[in-house]
Amino acid sequence: MLERLEVEVFLALVEELHFGRTAERLHLTTGRVSQVVKKLERRIGGPLFERTSRSVRLTPVGRQLADDLAPVVEAMAAALRRAEDASRGVTGELRVAFLGEWTAPVLLRAVALFGERHPDCRVDVREVQLSNSRASLLDGSVDVLIASYPFDGMARGPVLLTEQxxxxxxxxxxxxxxxxxxxxxxxxxxxxxxxxxxxxxxxxxxxxxxxxxxxxxxxxxxxxxxxxxxxxxxxxxxxxxxxxxxxxxxxxxxxxxxxxxxxxPIERGPIWREGNSTARVLAFVRAAADAAGPAGAGPAGGGAAGGGATGGGAPPSCVVATG
CATH class of the missing domain: 3.40.190.10 (Periplasmic binding protein-like II)
Incomplete structure (x- = not known):
């Protein structure tokens, strides 16, 4: 098993490709970073980085290890976030977005219902464009997006809207x-x-x-x-x-x-990054499904998976920011 410090140092050096910057980022000495990398290379049985006086580059073995470790580390981080969310309830901040004007009404109904259920969680609402919808999910500036299916490489919730x-x-x-x-x-x-x-x-x-x-x-x-x-x-x-x-x-x-x-027909609904399946995100997806029930399809038309209450305007306890 790799030690946590070995993984942190290795992945930080993969991003920085500079021992000094890696040391600063992890609050270690440059010597300590070098020592950890050498120990890891001895365990692997070969160099992970090519070092010269001017540059640091990944070897093919180093690139393979980085590609294999990245999803594992992301999954561990997501598991920790979910555990933290579960222990303290649905709190903090949730960033939700819509793509296309016709998805805004169902999003706002979901925000209202989510706010009733989880008044301690602040919801930030924004609009994204075709050009930045995927990037917004990947960089974490958006947690949940209401958009059209299919959407490659993302988790998806129930269909909320359908149209001819x-x-x-x-x-x-x-x-x-x-x-x-x-x-x-x-x-x-x-x-x-x-x-x-x-x-x-x-x-x-x-x-x-x-x-x-x-x-x-x-x-x-x-x-x-x-x-x-x-x-x-x-x-x-x-x-x-x-x-x-x-x-x-x-x-x-x-x-x-x-x-x-x-x-x-075209189908639309909630989309989010699999590694970001936090309690907040899953609670919002449930609220969206409930808010877009048969009576909640509204002007955008279509049915939705899940029934239940429909939300009205945002209640005083739900803080909704638009931007």
């Missing part, structure tokens, strides 16, 4: 006059693409490479935000499958929304 898919086309496009279209029309039109940072599985679901019949779908230009993508549609640069509530939240005279009669 529609095709956004330029107002003057021939398809704009249709009562509905088949998903197969994507093979006949360039499809506007989501930003490169967007989840691969999400993009495959929303803007597939092939239709269900196997026909290739031509790729159109990419937009950095949803509004930019709709502007590309309005310019006639491509079409874009979206949720039906884009009609309400993004009404534009230069864009028409045509129902897609043979596509599955």
């Amino acid at each position: 898919r529609v095709l956004a086309v330029a107002a003057g496009h021939p398809l704009a006059a249709e009562r509905s279209v088949s998903i197969e029309v994507l093979a006949d039109n360039p499809v506007v693409q989501y930003p490169a940072v967007t989840s691969v599985t999400f993009k495959r679901d929303r803007t597939p490479d092939h239709t269900p019949a196997g026909r290739p779908v031509p790729r159109g230009p990419s937009g950095g935000t949803f509004s930019e993508m709709l502007s590309l549609v309005a310019m006639g640069r491509g079409v874009l499958p979206v949720g039906e509530h884009s009609r309400r939240y993004y009404p534009r005279p230069d864009v028409a929304y045509v129902p897609i009669h043979d596509a599955p």
Whole structure:
């Protein structure tokens, strides 16, 4: 078994690649850092770092050990956080976010119900964009995000919202006059693409490479935000499958929304980083499921897993910050 100090020194040196900075960060002497690394290398049976007078670099063995240790350390840290949460109840601060205007109402109902149940936990509410939604979860600036499924590499809760898919086309496009279209029309039109940072599985679901019949779908230009993508549609640069509530939240005279009669519905719900499955996060997910029951679907439509009470406005005991 590795000692805790060996793991801490090794992973800190992996990030810093500098013995002096590693020593400062861990409040150790440089000599002590070097001593721990050498002891670890003797145990491994080979060098973990290549050292010169000017640089420190990981060896292939060192990189492999770092890659293997990182998830283990994260899992241990998450277990400790969950134990701490359980021992003191749901307190502290929870950062929640929504992606897309139509997810905000269900998020705020969840915040209200969560506040009633856990008045000692401060809730910070914010909006994220396509470009930073994943990064916000990874860097910890957001604990729970209400967004569309699928979302690669994240834990997910129950479906809170569902909506029919529609095709956004330029107002003057021939398809704009249709009562509905088949998903197969994507093979006949360039499809506007989501930003490169967007989840691969999400993009495959929303803007597939092939239709269900196997026909290739031509790729159109990419937009950095949803509004930019709709502007590309309005310019006639491509079409874009979206949720039906884009009609309400993004009404534009230069864009028409045509129902897609043979596509599955879009599903949305809570998403969070698996390593951040704290008591606060899980309690919020439960509140979101309860608040978005049959009566809580509201203007965004759709059913939700879990029933129960629906929240109204935030009670005085729930501190809600927006930013």
